[in-house]
Amino acid sequence: MFTGRLGRITVGIVLMETLFAVQTLVTITVLPAVVADLGGIRLYGVGLSASVLAGAVALPVAAKIAYRFGALATFAWSVVVFAIGTCVVIAATAMPVFILGRLVEGAGGGAQYAVALAVVTRVYSKSQRPRLLALWTAAWALPGLLGPSYGGLVASTLGWRWAFGLLLPVLAVAALLIAPALTG
Numbered sequence: 001m002f003t004g005r006l007g008r009i010t011v012g013i014v015l016m017e018t019l020f021a022v023q024t025l026v027t028i029t030v031l032p033a034v035v036a037d038l039g040g041i042r043l044y045g046v047g048l049s050a051s052v053l054a055g056a057v058a059l060p061v062a063a064k065i066a067y068r069f070g071a072l073a074t075f076a077w078s079v080v081v082f083a084i085g086t087c088v089v090i091a092a093t094a095m096p097v098f099i100l101g102r103l104v105e106g107a108g109g110g111a112q113y114a115v116a117l118a119v120v121t122r123v124y125s126k127s128q129r130p131r132l133l134a135l136w137t138a139a140w141a142l143p144g145l146l147g148p149s150y151g152g153l154v155a156s157t158l159g160w161r162w163a164f165g166l167l168l169p170v171l172a173v174a175a176l177l178i179a180p181a182l183t184g
Contacts, residue, residue, distance in 0.1 A: 001128050005180065009123055010132060012177025013116055014139045019170045020109050021143035022150065024051065026167075027102070029151030030160040037160065040095025050099050054106030055113065062111035066118060072182035075115040079175045082108025086168055090161045119181045 001010055031048055035041050066074040085104030092098035116136075124132050154163040 001124070001131060006123065008177045009119065009181045010135070012174045012181075013119065013132070014135050015170060016112060016116060016174040016178065017136050017139035018143055019167055019174060020113075021140045022147045023105065023109070023164070023167055025143055025147030026151035026154075026163045027051065029148040030155040030163050033155045033160040034092075034098060035095070038092060038095045038098055040098075043095045043099060047095060047099050047102060050102035051106035051109065054103045055110030058107040058110030059114050062114035063118075065111070066115055070182075071115050071118050071122075072179065074111060075175070075179065075182055078108045078111030078115060079171065080108070082112065083168060083171060084108075086164050086171075090165050115182070116178070119178060123181045 001007065027048060031044065034047065035044060040047070062074055062078060065077075082105055085101050085106070085108055088101030088104055089098055090101075092101055120129055120132055151163045154160075154166065
């Protein structure tokens with residue numbers, strides 16, 4: 001489970017889930033800086049929850065899309081959507097644009113989650129799945145401890161936009177590790 005092709009997929013799945021955890025927790029930390037920069041204090045709650053709500057809607061939809069168009073195409077689409085959402089967040093000049101970016105990120109993240117579940121059933125044996133799912137869940141532990149500190153440090157030194165932008169290379173690495181499991 002931790003060597004060869006399967007090891008790369010395991011690392012990719014855990015890295016992707018860690019990315020989502022950090023992205024969610026960073027938003028909690030940097031949102032005051034976002035509101036100070038963009039305004040829109042009345043939209044604070046929407047900005048905080050937009051990604052999670054969009055992900056919850058996208059998850060079942062992505063499963064149906066994957067069934068129709070294939071897991072690899074759906075995964076590629078979800079990575080692109082998440083990256084576009086992140087770029088919209090980074091470029092936001094007003095709170096409604098920030099929220100739009102968070103919605104798009106959430107849609108991509110929810111779709112990636114659905115595809116990752118398909119990867120688990122496709123490449124891991126029944127005896128390996130509980131260990132992988134435990135790792136998947138644990139992927140929220142470290143970001144829970146370090147994510148807010150990361151967000152605060154980056155927002156206070158480089159700016160809140162970088163707290164999101166620095167996550168894009170992690171997305172690319174995780175996608176490259178997971179994609180081979182979706183071919184064939």
